[in-house]
Amino acid sequence: MANPSFEIYFTGRDDPRDGCIVIGEDTKPVFFEFETQYLSPSAARTTISSNRNPVAAFDWLDGGLGVATIGDREIPMAHLVQQGSSPAARRFPSADGHQYEWRKCQNDPGSYELFAGPNTSIAIFQRISQATPIGPSHGTLQYNFSHDLLLLEALLALNLNRWLDWTG
Numbered sequence: 001m002a003n004p005s006f007e008i009y010f011t012g013r014d015d016p017r018d019g020c021i022v023i024g025e026d027t028k029p030v031f032f033e034f035e036t037q038y039l040s041p042s043a044a045r046t047t048i049s050s051n052r053n054p055v056a057a058f059d060w061l062d063g064g065l066g067v068a069t070i071g072d073r074e075i076p077m078a079h080l081v082q083q084g085s086s087p088a089a090r091r092f093p094s095a096d097g098h099q100y101e102w103r104k105c106q107n108d109p110g111s112y113e114l115f116a117g118p119n120t121s122i123a124i125f126q127r128i129s130q131a132t133p134i135g136p137s138h139g140t141l142q143y144n145f146s147h148d149l150l151l152l153e154a155l156l157a158l159n160l161n162r163w164l165d166w167t168g
Contacts, residue, residue, distance in 0.1 A: 005146070009132045010139035016159035016166065017046050017058075023134055027146050032155060036060075048156065056156060068156065070095070071149075080157040081164060085118070090164075092157040095149055102154075102161050112161060114143070114154055125158055 006026035013019030018036035029051075036046040043066075046058040058077055059066040065077035073095065081090040084101045091101040098116065105111040110127035123143035130137055141158070143151070 005144045007140055007142045009134060009137040010141070011132075011135060011137050014138040016162040020159065022141070022155060026143075026151075030151070032152075034159060048152075050152070055152060058156075058160075065160075070153065070156065077160060080153075081160050090157070090161055092153065094153050096147075100150075100154065100157070102157055104165075109165075112158060114158075123154060 006024070008022055008024030008026070008030050010020060010022055012021035012033070017034060020034040022030065022032040024030045031051050032055075033049045033052075034046055035049070036044050038044045042062045044060040046060070047054050048056040048058075055071065057069045059069070060077075061067075065081075068075050068077045068080060080092040082092065083089075084091040084103065086103070088104040088106070089101050091099050093099055100122075101115045102112045103115060105113055105124075108126070112125045113121050114123035114125075116122045122145050123141060125139060125141045127139045128137075130140075132140075141155075143154075145151075
């Protein structure tokens with residue numbers, strides 16, 4: 001990725017569905033929180049909040065992917081993790097009309113790189129435990145775009161990728 005402009009940190013629990021907090025600053029402060037409530041043995045809801053206000057939700061069905069609500073848009077969660085250009089890649093459609101693709105980094109399977117085109121990297125997530133300006137962190141996202149909705153969509157797709165890879 002050429003010249004990352006922004007870096008945000010993954011703190012809280014190292015669970016992409018529950019207790020994960022994403023915090024930092026790009027053109028303004030960034031704060032997202034992923035919290036999951038189990039509604040029944042076969043259903044759960046992950047609420048994604050930004051600055052303590054709900055901005056998206058995942059409704060999990062039978063322990064698997066269900067429906068994602070992003071603002072007022074509902075889509076199948078599977079749309080956020082569609083087969084990508086290789087077995088190590090998953091793509092998602094953005095509300096901006098473009099396709100983006102998270103690719104696992106070959107030399108670090110816990111890391112992912114976001115592409116806006118075949119060879120245009122715009123972000124990288126690295127799973128690294130480190131001390132940061134806001135406390136202990138278990139991952140960082142460096143990115144070179146400033147678009148609130150794309151950041152939200154990228155984080156949603158990233159955490160779904162992490163959860164799918166984590167649960168096998």
